[in-house]
Amino acid sequence: MKELWRNQTFRIIVGSDLLQQLAIWIRNMALLFFIMEQTNNDPVAVSLLTVLEYAPIFIFSFIGGALADRWNPKRTMIVGDLLSAASIAGIILLIQTGLWQSLFAAAFISAVVSQFAQPSGAKMFKRNVEDAHISAAIAITQSLQAIFLIAGPVIGTLVYTKLGVMTSLYSLTVLFLLSALLLTRLPKWQRDEEIIAQGLLADIKAGWKYVYTAKSLRYMSISFAFVGLGVGLIQPLEVFLVTERLQLDKEAVQYLSAAAGVGLLVGGGLLASIQRTNQKTILLGGILFLAVASIVEVLSTSFWLTLTMRFLSGAFLAGVNIVIGTLMIQLVEEHMIGRVNGIITPIFMGTMLLGSAFAGVLMEATSLFTVFVISAVCIVISTGPIMGIAVEREERGN
Missing domain, CATH: 1.20.1250.20 (MFS general substrate transporter like domains)
Known part of the structure; x- marks a missing residue:
């Protein structure tokens, strides 16, 4: 276990996951509560939010997986966080003009980005974490997700009820930028073989x-x-x-x-x-x-x-x-x-x-x-x- 925690790649990815999980749960609760307030608890609007979070898994996973194999995984994860931060910043501007419906786009964009970033993290583990430590590495990341499954809704609800939707969105932008900054410390990715040019x-x-x-x-x-x-x-x-x-x-x-x-x-x-x-x-x-x-x-x-x-x-x-x-x-x-x-x-x-x-x-x-x-x-x-x-x-x- 001590050897695993000495692995810089593992520590960086766990730190990035921590920031992203915090951002995801603040986002989930903020979008849910704000949309319910704006639509007077309309179940159709809530269902639409769920659909937009899951639809990209079917629409983009095949494409995202193929592109993730072509792209530099370090760069893909960093760009993914930057795109998430940029999309939230754009949505903040739209909300300020009264277009609160743009929050639906936030859920969709975030889900799309994850289809590219998730396999990239697995590739970094594949190359930089020894096989003997892979199981422990997966167990720790799984435990991190479990912690946020319990604490995430509480944290997200607290941020929204105490600070409001705008501060929740501002915090998302900061968290994604911090994650991108942390990921820049990952080791440089060297491709072992050239990608054959094909469609x-x-x-x-x-x-x-x-x-x-x-x-x-x-x-x-x-x-x-x-x-x-x-x-x-x-x-x-x-x-x-x-x-x-x-x-x-x-x-x-x-x-x-x-x-x-x-x-x-x-x-x-x-x-x-x-x-x-x-x-x-x-x-x-x-x-x-x-x-x-x-x-x-x-x-x-x-x-x-x-x-x-x-x-x-x-x-x-x-x-x-x-x-x-x-x-x-x-x-x-x-x-x-x-x-x-x-x-x-x-x-x-x-x-x-x-x-x-x-x-x-x-x-x-x-x-x-x-x-x-x-x-x-x-x-x-x-x-x-x-x-x-x-x-x-x-x-x-x-």
């Missing part, structure tokens, strides 16, 4: 071919699809666990989210402190526990039992995310990281949103219990391809 479409096709021909990545894509479908089926229905099963007010759903966030933090911290881990055991055990937990939660009428399961689910989910993140870096060649990330992430998001779209319909046609059982079955099915990954790696002597 962007050819690059994207090469990415799909790479995922399809690599057994481990193909299995991972299939597994992601089933996990995403299972998660999507129950995510919109969690509030009904609170109102129907626990007989509590809908606002109590926040306690389940907080418990999951604490679980993510604890799970990530534990894995970061362990020198050696069995990836196969953590991945299979974590996914199977998520399936079991969904059944226990839908059967439970005890608040504390449900809360405990949500905490443990968060801890096991941290393990699953860390192993998957580690495999994504270890299994993928450096020059393909962007494209692979741009293909596999939308598979998960797409199936998750598909599950969410049918969740309400299935619940009305059957019951809350049936939907959670279907979700558990989808998650269990996802372990089949994961076993394929383990077998394939053993055959290769990994």
Whole structure:
């Protein structure tokens, strides 16, 4: 662990993530509250905000991943933060003229930029962090996200309620500029090989071919699809666990989210402190526990039992995310990281949103219990391809 913290690249990226997470949560809460005030709590406006935050994952991830493989990752991350800061500055000017609707553009631009910056950070880890420390590095960044999952809404709400929308936006500009300044200290990027001059479409096709021909990545894509479908089926229905099963007010759903966030933090911290881990055991055990937990939660009428399961689910989910993140870096060649990330992430998001779209319909046609059982079955099915990954790696002597 001490050797990892001595790694300058790791420290810089963690520091940048810290600034960006703070900016993201201030942005999320400021946009949400301000738009609700301006539209008199219009649910359509709130839904539009969510769509604009997720749509770029489908629209730009393929393109963003391919371009990230072509571009200098250090420069890409710096330019991404500068563009985010510039977009917020422009939106401040528009709001001052009365065009508050420009806030929707802020959510969209920020989501677009992340499709280029995220795979660039993975490339920096791939080159500058030793394989033995990759798992711990992913665990620490996962823990950082968990901390902000818990504290982010509180910080963002406090900044907005105490200082208002304009100060919130000014703080975003400063945070993104500070992140860009910090990233300038990353080591200079030297390309190992020249990029063959070919069209962007050819690059994207090469990415799909790479995922399809690599057994481990193909299995991972299939597994992601089933996990995403299972998660999507129950995510919109969690509030009904609170109102129907626990007989509590809908606002109590926040306690389940907080418990999951604490679980993510604890799970990530534990894995970061362990020198050696069995990836196969953590991945299979974590996914199977998520399936079991969904059944226990839908059967439970005890608040504390449900809360405990949500905490443990968060801890096991941290393990699953860390192993998957580690495999994504270890299994993928450096020059393909962007494209692979741009293909596999939308598979998960797409199936998750598909599950969410049918969740309400299935619940009305059957019951809350049936939907959670279907979700558990989808998650269990996802372990089949994961076993394929383990077998394939053993055959290769990994």
